[in-house]
Amino acid sequence: MPQPMSSFSMPRRGLIRGTGAGLIAASGSAAAQQGDPAPVRAIGRPMPKLEREAPLSPEERVGFAVVGLGKFALNQILPSFAFCRQAKLVSLVSGDAAKAREVARQYGVPESGIHDYANYDRIADDPAIQVVYVILPNALHAEYTQRAFRAGKHVLCEKPMAVSSAEAREMIAAGRAAGRKLMVAYRAQYETFNRKAIEMIREGELGKLRLITSDHGRPAKPEEPADQWRLQRALAGGGSLFDVGIYAVNAMRYLSGEEPEEVMAMTQSDPDDPRFREVEDRTTWQFRMPSGLLCNGSTSYSYFETKRLSVLGTDAALRMDPATDYDLRRMWVSREGEREAELLLPMNNQFAAGLDHMAECVRENRDPRTPGEEGLRDMLAMEAIYEAARTGRTVRVGTP
Numbered sequence: 235m236p237q238p239m240s241s242f243s244m245p246r247r248g249l250i251r252g253t254g255a256g257l258i259a260a261s262g263s264a265a266a267q268q269g270d271p272a273p274v275r276a277i278g279r280p281m282p283k284l285e286r287e288a289p290l291s292p293e294e295r296v297g298f299a300v301v302g303l304g305k306f307a308l309n310q311i312l313p314s315f316a317f318c319r320q321a322k323l324v325s326l327v328s329g330d331a332a333k334a335r336e337v338a339r340q341y342g343v344p345e346s347g348i349h350d351y352a353n354y355d356r357i358a359d360d361p362a363i364q365v366v367y368v369i370l371p372n373a374l375h376a377e378y379t380q381r382a383f384r385a386g387k388h389v390l391c392e393k394p395m396a397v398s399s400a401e402a403r404e405m406i407a408a409g410r411a412a413g414r415k416l417m418v419a420y421r422a423q424y425e426t427f428n429r430k431a432i433e434m435i436r437e438g439e440l441g442k443l444r445l446i447t448s449d450h451g452r453p454a455k456p457e458e459p460a461d462q463w464r465l466q467r468a469l470a471g472g473g474s475l476f477d478v479g480i481y482a483v484n485a486m487r488y489l490s491g492e493e494p495e496e497v498m499a500m501t502q503s504d505p506d507d508p509r510f511r512e513v514e515d516r517t518t519w520q521f522r523m524p525s526g527l528l529c530n531g532s533t534s535y536s537y538f539e540t541k542r543l544s545v546l547g548t549d550a551a552l553r554m555d556p557a558t559d560y561d562l563r564r565m566w567v568s569r570e571g572e573r574e575a576e577l578l579l580p581m582n583n584q585f586a587a588g589l590d591h592m593a594e595c596v597r598e599n600r601d602p603r604t605p606g607e608e609g610l611r612d613m614l615a616m617e618a619i620y621e622a623a624r625t626g627r628t629v630r631v632g633t634p
């Protein structure tokens with residue numbers, strides 16, 4: 235079955251808004267005029283040719299338990315189940331019983347599907363749960379992933395998959411031992427613009443890649459509950475690099491299709507900024523890829539919200555800004571002798587696409603596109619960045 239993001243094909247160059255739509259409408263109505271006239275009363279008509287795949291029946295869909303009802307789960311993930319055709323929400327795990335009951339009412343989750351952290355292991359007794367989606371603070375990902383595997387469930391885990399490569403390895407090993415799937419929820423890899431950029435690069439439209447630059451950051455706000463644990467090392471594992479810089483690290487890898495060999499880096503935190511007592515603020519880094527491609531990244535918890543990337547090739551350049559937003563994506567391509575053109579693509583629901591991908595992998599017993607090993611690669615790259623910044627030396631990235 236085709237993935238949502240590959241179910242369209244776009245012209246290689248920028249589109250002009252509105253072209254073609256009028257022609258399609260005109261020829262469609264011309265065809266309709268050729269048939270028998272419809273009676274002037276309400277009548278049924280046979281199933282039309284659908285423009286998108288129909289959803290599976292609720293019984294056929296894969297049941298998900300969401301663990302941790304925080305900002306991301308409530309604002310992005312739970313509403314996105316409505317856009318899924320293969321995944322369904324069947325269970326909630328939360329430490330706040332009143333919130334869990336309220337959210338269960340909103341999404342039609344039965345009382346029996348509500349669990350807390352103490353009785354979490356009882357998910358083993360609920361056959362409706364096939365996948366556990368871990369959306370907890372980073373330092374809790376490994377524990378709740380491994381407990382889910384022990385309960386016989388597959389796991390979809392938020393980024394960063396863990397707070398160290400050692401934990402990431404344990405998670406992968408636990409999934410293998412249990413014979414269950416582990417996917418890291420790298421939403422940008424299920425999103426149409428990023429998929430298109432990968433496709434253009436793989437088809438050689440940019441020529442040989444020379445430089446990828448990406449900046450991902452946002453101001454950390456200690457007054458917001460979701461940012462409080464992010465500023466605590468024991469729960470976050472790292473600073474802006476683990477939280478948002480990871481999007482740039484991951485993009486450098488999926489855009490190039492290469493793994494960084496060598497890393498140089500610097501970190502900086504203002505000593506009098508109370509946000510950075512435990513975790514670092516800004517990091518810049520360089521990767522050298524095996525082909526000679528260089529990458530230049532930055533991340534911060536103090537610069538204004540930024541999610542951009544650019545790819546410079548020998549024949550063309552591509553830039554995306556924002557590249558990894560929840561709701562908005564924009565992409566431009568420039569070529570020698572041509573003005574920079576914006577590519578207009580349909581925007582998909584990247585969260586639903588990721589959920590459906592995991593559901594499809596479970597239904598068809600396939601490996602996810604972003605398995606645990608993908609998360610481990612990012613952990614190794616980020617550990618090398620920290621090591622390079624700490625020592626001031628060029629560091630080789632560890633092997634998985």
Ligand code: NDP
Binds near residue numbers: 329
């Ligand atoms: P929140 O703080 O908003 O939510 C975390 C939830 O985890 C809490 O609401 C709580 O749920 C539960 N929790 C359990 N123990 C703790 C604890 N000791 N401290 C705090 N919360 C705890 O964080 P986010 O939703 O922003 O982030 C959660 C995860 O999702 C992180 O790993 C983050 O990196 C990832 N994320 C991914 C994004 C993406 O685009 N892919 C975007 C945002 C976040 P309850 O009250 O129900 O028990």
